[in-house]
Amino acid sequence: MMKYQTVVLDYNPKAANMAEAIEEQANALAAEGWAVLSFSVTPSGKAILLAQRETPEETHG
Numbered sequence: 001m002m003k004y005q006t007v008v009l010d011y012n013p014k015a016a017n018m019a020e021a022i023e024e025q026a027n028a029l030a031a032e033g034w035a036v037l038s039f040s041v042t043p044s045g046k047a048i049l050l051a052q053r054e055t056p057e058e059t060h061g
Helices: 015-031
Strands: 002-009 035-041 047-054
Touching: 002 015, 015 035, 015 047
Parallel strands: none
Antiparallel strands: 002 047, 035 047
């Protein structure tokens, strides 16, 4: 089963700073077992990251 998580990064109007913030968050998510699938920068200067990870299937007995 796949789980998904979204993360919103705060206002960051400069591209270099935004790229750094996205990279830091992506690495933090990866350390927790998440893989970033996509991200989008909004007109308001925020970024939204979408990540996924596989979770073990629950067994019913």
